[in-house]
Amino acid sequence: MLDHESALIVTLVDAAKHFGPVRALDGVSLSVAGGDCIGLVGHNGAGKSTLVNLINGGLAPSSGNIKFSEGATALVAGVRSVFQELSLCPNLTVAENLKISHSALKGPGWRRTARAEIRASLDTLFPGHNIDADAEVDTLSIAERQMVEIAIGFAPRGSRARLVILDEPTSSLDQGIADQLLTHIKRFCASGGAVIFISHMLGEIFEVSNRIIVLKDGKVVAERGSGEFTRQGLVDAMGHVAPETIEESGPKGDYGPEVFSTSQGLSARQGEIVGLSGLAGHGQAEALARLYLSRSSAWQSSKSPEVVFVAGDRPRDGVLPLWSILRNISISVLQQTAKRGFVNRLAETAVAADWKTRIGIRTDDVKNPILSLSGGNQQKVLFARALASSAPLVIMDDPMRGVDVGTKQDVYAMIRAEAVKGRTFLWYSTETEEVCQCDRVFVFRNHEISAELTGADITEEKILGASFEMQEAS
Amino acid sequence: MNPLTKPWIWSWLAAAVAFGLTIGLTAGHGAGELAYAALSFGAFAAIVGLGQMLVITLGPGNVDLSIPATMTLAATLALKAMSSDPGTAFLGLCIAIAVGLGTGLANYFLIFLLRLPPIIATLAASLIYQSIAIWSNRGLRIKPPTGLADFATGRFLGLPNVAWVGLLLAVLVWILLERSVWGRMLLATGQNLRVARLAGVPVELVRATTYVSVAVFASLAGYLLASFSGGAALNMGAEYLLMSIAVVVIGGSSISGGNSNVPGVWGAALFMFLVVSMLNSYGAGAGVRNVLTGTIIIGIVIAASTRRVRA
Numbered sequence: 001m002l003d004h005e006s007a008l009i010v011t012l013v014d015a016a017k018h019f020g021p022v023r024a025l026d027g028v029s030l031s032v033a034g035g036d037c038i039g040l041v042g043h044n045g046a047g048k049s050t051l052v053n054l055i056n057g058g059l060a061p062s063s064g065n066i067k068f069s070e071g072a073t074a075l076v077a078g079v080r081s082v083f084q085e086l087s088l089c090p091n092l093t094v095a096e097n098l099k100i101s102h103s104a105l106k107g108p109g110w111r112r113t114a115r116a117e118i119r120a121s122l123d124t125l126f127p128g129h130n131i132d133a134d135a136e137v138d139t140l141s142i143a144e145r146q147m148v149e150i151a152i153g154f155a156p157r158g159s160r161a162r163l164v165i166l167d168e169p170t171s172s173l174d175q176g177i178a179d180q181l182l183t184h185i186k187r188f189c190a191s192g193g194a195v196i197f198i199s200h201m202l203g204e205i206f207e208v209s210n211r212i213i214v215l216k217d218g219k220v221v222a223e224r225g226s227g228e229f230t231r232q233g234l235v236d237a238m239g240h241v242a243p244e245t246i247e248e249s250g251p252k253g254d255y256g257p258e259v260f261s262t263s264q265g266l267s268a269r270q271g272e273i274v275g276l277s278g279l280a281g282h283g284q285a286e287a288l289a290r291l292y293l294s295r296s297s298a299w300q301s302s303k304s305p306e307v308v309f310v311a312g313d314r315p316r317d318g319v320l321p322l323w324s325i326l327r328n329i330s331i332s333v334l335q336q337t338a339k340r341g342f343v344n345r346l347a348e349t350a351v352a353a354d355w356k357t358r359i360g361i362r363t364d365d366v367k368n369p370i371l372s373l374s375g376g377n378q379q380k381v382l383f384a385r386a387l388a389s390s391a392p393l394v395i396m397d398d399p400m401r402g403v404d405v406g407t408k409q410d411v412y413a414m415i416r417a418e419a420v421k422g423r424t425f426l427w428y429s430t431e432t433e434e435v436c437q438c439d440r441v442f443v444f445r446n447h448e449i450s451a452e453l454t455g456a457d458i459t460e461e462k463i464l465g466a467s468f469e470m471q472e473a474s
Numbered sequence: 475m476n477p478l479t480k481p482w483i484w485s486w487l488a489a490a491v492a493f494g495l496t497i498g499l500t501a502g503h504g505a506g507e508l509a510y511a512a513l514s515f516g517a518f519a520a521i522v523g524l525g526q527m528l529v530i531t532l533g534p535g536n537v538d539l540s541i542p543a544t545m546t547l548a549a550t551l552a553l554k555a556m557s558s559d560p561g562t563a564f565l566g567l568c569i570a571i572a573v574g575l576g577t578g579l580a581n582y583f584l585i586f587l588l589r590l591p592p593i594i595a596t597l598a599a600s601l602i603y604q605s606i607a608i609w610s611n612r613g614l615r616i617k618p619p620t621g622l623a624d625f626a627t628g629r630f631l632g633l634p635n636v637a638w639v640g641l642l643l644a645v646l647v648w649i650l651l652e653r654s655v656w657g658r659m660l661l662a663t664g665q666n667l668r669v670a671r672l673a674g675v676p677v678e679l680v681r682a683t684t685y686v687s688v689a690v691f692a693s694l695a696g697y698l699l700a701s702f703s704g705g706a707a708l709n710m711g712a713e714y715l716l717m718s719i720a721v722v723v724i725g726g727s728s729i730s731g732g733n734s735n736v737p738g739v740w741g742a743a744l745f746m747f748l749v750v751s752m753l754n755s756y757g758a759g760a761g762v763r764n765v766l767t768g769t770i771i772i773g774i775v776i777a778a779s780t781r782r783v784r785a
Contacts (some may be wrong), residue, residue: 289672298671298678301659309672317672320665322732331662332674338655345653385673 007034008069009077009163009194010055015064016218017050019372024050026218027064032163032196037189039209039226040198043238043404044376045362047218048198052165055196056081070162078162082153082169086145090138094118094148097137104158121155122147125184126177141281142172142313143430150181154188163194168375170199171401172312174280174430175464182208200376200404201431202231214238235405255439259393259424262291265449266442268424270392273415275438275458276428278467283447284428285312288397291426295393301335308332308386312398312428318382319370326352326366329384336390355384359414360407375402383411387418394418396427400434412437432460443467481726482738488724488774489741492748496755512747513633514702517640518695519743522714523721524647525691527739528684529592530722533664533731536592536681538688540581541718542711543600545696547607548573549706552697553616563622570697571690577603578689582682608708618701626701636698640740643691648736660684665732717746724774745774 010032017025025047032038032055042048053059054066057074058081068077088097095114099105105114115133122129126147137145146169153164166185170178185195185208199205205212205226212229214222214237222229222237229237256270264287268274276284288309295307311318320328330348337347352366359380363373370378379402386394400408415425429435441458443451443466451466493512497505522541529538551573552566577599584595617623628635651657662670663680671677695714700706723729724745725738749770753763 292672296674297676299676300679301655301674301676305674308674311669311672316666316668318669320662320669320673320732322665322728323661327658331658331670334655334658335674341656342654343658389674 007192009033010069010074010079011067012054013065013067015054015061015066017047017054017059018062023218025054025061028215028218028220029064030213030220030223032194034162034192034194035189036194036211037185037209038194038196039205039212040196040215041200041202041205041212041234041238042215043406044380044402045374046215046238048215049167049374050218051215052081052167052196052198055079055163056165078160079165080153080161080163081165081167082150083167086142086149088137088145088149088152091136093134093136094131094140095133097148098152098155098157101152102155102157117155117157118148118151121151125151125154126180142285143174143177143280146172147177154184161188161193163196164188165196165198167198168200168402169197170201170204172280172398172430174278174467175432176279178204200402200408202234202405205234206231238404238406256422260291260295262287265452266291266426268393268426268440270424271419271422272440273419273425273427273438275435275441276426276444277432277435277441277463278444278450280430282444282467284444285397286447287444288395288426288428292395303335305332305335305389305391307393307395308389308391310382310386310394310396310399312379312396312401314375314378314382314401317397319378321371323370324367325356325361325363325370325373325381328370328381329355329366329388332385332389351388352384355388359384359387359410376404376407379403380407387414392422393424393426396425396429398428398430400429400431408434432463435463436460482735482741484726484774484777485721485724485738485741485745488770489745489748492745492752496748496752499755508748508751510629510634511751512744513637515747516740516743517634517636518699518702519714519717519721519746520640520740521643521695521698522692522718523725523739523743524643524736525688526718527722527725527727527734527736528647528660529688530719530727530729531660531664531731531734532681532684533667536684536731537719538581538596538685538692539593539715540577540596540600540603541688541692542715543603543607544574544577544689544692545699545711545714546706546708547577547603547696548693549696549700549710550607550611553618553700553706554610556616556619556622558617558619560619560621562619563625566619566622567697570693574690574693575686576689577693578686579682581689582685585685586678586681604708607706611706611708615705615707617705622701623704626698636702639694639698640743643694644736644740651734651736656680656683661732661734720771721746724771 008031012028012030014027014029015025016027028051040048050059054061055074056079068074070077095111095118098114098118099110119133122131129147131144131148150169154161169181182204185197189195197205197208209226212224212226212234213220216238255272258267258269261267266287278284292307292309296305320331329352333351334343337344356366361380362377370381379399383399419425427438435441436458438458441453441463442449443463445467453462496508526538526541529536548570552570555569556562556566581596581599584590584599585592625635630638659675659680662673662675663677667677696711699710721739721742724742725735727733727735727738749767750763753766758766
């Protein structure tokens with residue numbers, strides 16, 4: 001990209017970052033100039049988040065160096081990042097959250113300015129968004145929070161955003177909102193801004209980026225214009241041999257008896273994979289949580305629980321942050337192997353070791369703290385926690401956030417295999433592609449089920465159709 | 475592994491320093507007596523501290539402020555039932571434990587059914603417990619049965635009997651927390667109640683048993699303390715309100731829950747006694763003593779918590 005040399009924003013020369021013996025990033029050279037839209041891909045734990053943190057100044061490199069063309073720090077150089085782990089303060093309003101990263105905003109009446117600025121940014125990015133600048137962040141859905149975080153990233157904040165790093169920005173957004181974001185990114189790059197876009201959704205990478213960088217085990221293994229990659233080529237470069245064919249020989253039709261049915265109209269039969277879809281924040285997550293709570297007890301723990309839960313909002317619903325990977329996996333199965341109320345530590349270790357290999361948790365020791373794992377690997381731990389139990393009903397609340405393509409394929413296969421064995425899955429996803437793999441799909445709109453699709457009816461068009469209100473019908 | 479990264483080491487170091495400074499003044503005389511007294515008086519703080527630690531482990535906002543009232547009520551009712559008759563020690567113990575079960579359940583009931591914040595619920599409930607104690611006591615000072623008083627002030631293998639009880643309970647709590655399913659569930663609940671519930675932990679059961687445990691520990695401490703000091707008094711528990719929380723914090727347990735530290739509680743309980751005797755032996759007046767005790771506690775907590783972050 002020599003023609004952009006004049007507008008260079010940041011240059012990394014052989015930058016590396018080690019955490020103890022772990023080489024999270026092993027010498028990466030990279031330069032970003034205005035107009036670049038870089039797609040950054042790699043499997044979980046490849047070093048993507050570490051690279052982002054080096055560029056935005058969150059971490060200092062162990063060796064090598066990072067130079068900004070304007071000013072000494074990322075902040076002065078106009079480098080902004082939007083994280084996959086949401087970093088907003090939940091007890092503050094949307095406008096107040098903007099203030100936190102906008103130090104020039106002070107004196108009486110700053111709220112009015114902040115409100116106007118965040119509103120303008122949201123309106124540009126997500127026309128028709130319906131987010132109130134005075135709403136406290138914890139009253140927003142996870143998708144809305146992500147939208148606010150993105151809007152803060154692109155907001156002028158006293159200077160101008162020159163490079164915006166987006167780490168998995170679309171994983172909790174539904175298709176419509178994600179498209180709005182992609183459109184804005186293209187506009188932003190066309191006007192001389194730069195974007196580093198991290199996503200496991202390769203379609204999005206191909207759509208927005210003009211250059212793709214593939215990271216593997218902390219090294220850049222490929223860097224080319226996006227036109228020179230094919231989808232398969234990209235997957236191969238990431239180093240995961242993804243099974244191309246998803247077996248179509250699912251046991252369609254021969255399910256067991258009905259496992260449950262709620263007053264809302266949600267139901268599932270034994271061995272069935274039931275999908276929940278619709279726009280994010282239309283009551284799917286609440287329906288799942290309600291179902292889980294109604295079918296498990298806060299007073300008794302059972303040796304054979306009826307239902308287990310895989311959380312998508314990890315900090316809120318899934319991760320026990322003080323504990324090791326081992327204890328995080330075993331918490332739901334302790335009862336099953338316990339002897340007279342005492343933890344069976346041999347069985348516990350065996351379960352953790354088994355799932356570490358089966359689902360490929362990238363760690364050298366399951367006794368490491370769970371927070372030492374990357375987001376996608378933490379998600380694998382939550383999968384292991386649920387699948388290790390014997391519960392016949394598995395509820396999954398958008399469980400693929402931040403999980404790489406290869407692991408997704410593995411997990412799909414695992415879910416299929418478990419379903420054939422007679423387990424029932426209830427799966428809410430913001431990705432229509434995933435929902436289309438289900439045997440039956442309920443589409444939610446305004447906290448109600450607006451459609452139930454089965455078999456060949458499960459298509460992206462039908463799901464989208466049922467997600468939006470049909471104006472002409474009324 | 476570097477021992478300085480263990481959060482409980484700080485309370486033990488502080489206790490050792492306070493011990494050394496006191497003994498230094500007397501050039502080594504009375505070291506045995508001081509250690510014996512520290513173990514005797516520290517035992518009561520350790521027992522209530524262990525209970526308070528379990529509740530604090532439940533997570534932010536969880537604390538039992540009715541410990542002093544429960545101690546007083548358990549001691550009063552137990553002594554009244556025994557009425558100094560020989561051979562009634564076991565009856566008294568059962569009464570004390572029953573009082574603990576009762577106040578624990580009542581506290582949980584207020585917190586769960588009436589949805590009161592634990593601080594308000596246990597503080598309000600303690601007024602009721604204290605009133606029941608006043609009403610049943612009517613100013614009488616009943617002596618404990620001789621056998622029980624002898625046990626409470628006696629020693630075994632050179633250590634005070636109450637310290638043996640405290641040690642036994644500490645080992646029991648340690649085993650429960652580290653090895654039992656219930657302990658795991660308590661630690662999980664303390665880290666994040668919602669996560670624990672979604673992972674299949676019976677969080678209400680855990681909360682109820684924890685609030686009952688702390689009350690039983692308090693009533694046991696009250697029973698022993700009354701036997702030790704020759705009778706129940708209405709203000710006998712007063713100093714254990716701050717004490718129970720201080721030993722947990724100084725002992726290195728996380729005040730935000732999910733993490734507990736049994737050895738630290740004992741170290742802190744010894745320290746709390748030793749720091750007062752140290753200041754006494756240096757001739758500090760009551761006012762100076764309080765200011766210094768407070769300052770020292772703040773210092774220890776800062777040392778313990780900053781070490782932990784770096785670890």
